[in-house]
Amino acid sequence: MIKTPEKIELFTADGVPLKLSLARVQRRSKMVAFLMVSPLLLFMVFAFLVPIADMLLLSVDNSIVERILPKTVKSIKYWDPHDDKLPDEAVFAAMVEDIKKAKKAREHTKIGTRLNYESSGFASLFRKAGRKVKKINEPPYKKALIKSDKRWGDIQTWRVIKQFSSGYTGGYYLAAFDLKRDFADGSVSSLPEEDSIYLKLFLRTILLSTTITFLTLIIGFPLSYMLAKVPTRISNILIIFVLLPFWTSLLVRTTSWIALLQQEGVINDFLILVGIINEDGRLAMIHNATGTVVAMTHILLPFMILPLFSVMKTIPKSYVRAAISLGAHPWIAFWKIYFPNTAPGIGAGSILVFILAIGYYITPALVGGSSGTFISNRIAYHMSSSLNWGLGSAIGVILLLFVVLLFLLYDKIVGINNMKLG
């Protein structure tokens, strides 16, 4: 048994408790430290944390329905969608009133667009209703509305509205996984093969990113090895060549690959010139997965080389020498001693390249064609073209979670502390 000494309260010379006085001193230095990092902290909060939180919210946000159709949402609560009966008069009355208001505020098409994501036809339904409701001024609203468009008499329409009347929805996530909910019984099933795109895109993104990571490793490893071996004077110059791509625009780099790889491009011309292929056999190396892999391997190569190089630089020459002097053939010394010591660099480089790759979208968009685009291209599409921000956010969140998962896995297997980023 170890005896713990009794705690005695200590005082400074002028009678202040020692702990208090220490806390005072530390508070000052903590304040200073905080002030120094506060600009960065603010930047991080507004440029990083807030957007991510916003994305998380957007991916489940469904408040638009309740905002534009407040009365309908309230009254449809009492309707049972499994009843095989249309909602009663009150719901129709609420709907007419809501649409009238929305029409005034020019928001009726927005709700249409929102519900159209879930079930096509809603956009036109609400657009038309916007035009017709001004003539419906007295009960029975049910009859009048159905008369204006018979889709209002379809129980399925109301089931969709009921389904999406709450403020939050998992609908975007279902869509991101190519799933759909049956509006009648609420069960979830996958979309038919020909309609499913996201799972295929996720899979392709992961597959191509893995390929790219692997290629950068295969190309980057010997390069870094050489860089680490030559005298510092020379390696400093060579590092500049590695970094050169960073100083040219991404677009320039990507388009130069187009010039090289396209059907009428330099490589095809050369292959014809030396007679390896003939005029009809020009290779399709761009606007497909090959183009994406080639261009992105080139663009991401520095992110593999730099961590590898910085790790290799710190491996003392004496390790391999020791192994050889102990009787190991130089190959065995390399494989058994040198290579395992590069693991932190391989880990850091791979995870860096992989994470950058799965989030890349400019290059796949330019050279990927239809078979070489990534899931991020889909996010960009939803953010800027279809304006389905909810779905875009949901895909973004899935991607984010995947990366976090990968990090945790890496931490578990290799240990984050072992990672050297340069």
Added chain:
Amino acid sequence: MANNHKSEAYVSFQNVQKTYDGEILVVKDLNLDAERGEFLTMLGPSGSGKTTVLLMLAGFETATHGEIILDGTSINNVPPHKRHIGMVFQNYALFPHLTVNENLAFPLQVRKIPKSEIEERVANALDMVQLGEFGSRRPMQLSGGQQQRIAVARALVFEPKIVLMDEPLGALDKQLREQMQYEIKELHEKLEVTIVYVTHDQSEALTMSNRIAVFDDGVIQQLAAPNVLYEEPENAFVAQFIGENNTLSGQVSSIDKDTCTVKVGDGESLQALPIKIDGVGSNTMISLRPERVVVNPESGTYPNEVSAEIKELIYLGDHIRSRMNVCGHDDFIVKIPNSANHAQLKPGNSVKVGWMAEDARALDALETT
């Protein structure tokens, strides 16, 4: 020196030269023999080419010229992994991703020795360096001294023909270094293994070695046993480099059979042993160990007797270290044994100092001083 043992030489450098850049010879015409079971140390200042010699022996550098012979065969064309030479590096070079056991097993595994024998030999090697319980640790979890011992054990475990050590204790603190010196020396005596050791620390070299090769500028200045090196340095560099040394520069005025007379700066004539002088009239440097100087001798007992002025006294317990002005040199050090009659010594006092002619060695004059 060792030339008459040529037939016994286990390791032999013959006219070895080495240049890295084709301009400067880092090793100049090296001839060096080591006997089986010998502890041979290469001692010299940093940059004198010691590591280069060791690397040539290990096979990591090729000799530009000359031949290196190990156990009767030339190894110039034998790749390093086939030389069976153990090596201990200054930074230990223990493999960080392997445990201590795996580190020790490595040289045995690459030799395809059966597993059970490997385990036994690894355990024995660990016991030998008193680290039996540390087998499952990683090198990083050991202290510097422990890592050092593991490195030695690893270099010995495969029973190499010879073990090379390049400043293996350089990273340890003084106390640990001295302890390790004795441990390595003990291992050497117990295992009767040939060791070629490199250091720039002269006391380390004196403690451990059978023979010491003093290196400077790619040339062996003297190769001898520690006591010989200290007592009978053959040139000024060795005299300066090994131990503490007083130098008095002057000109040779006459040479007898066993002694010569040297006229030093202030006109005093001193008797010395002619070791390395060019003849009458040449510049020379008399080398004299501080502990061979006697203060206030009975007059007439020593051939050399001059007056001195005490500049500084440092009390060191067993002796008093005194800096004096002698023959115009005021960095003349005398070690005075601590006895009762030296109480009257004070800075500023004038005393007489004397020494034997045999203790004063007339050597070549270093250009640098």
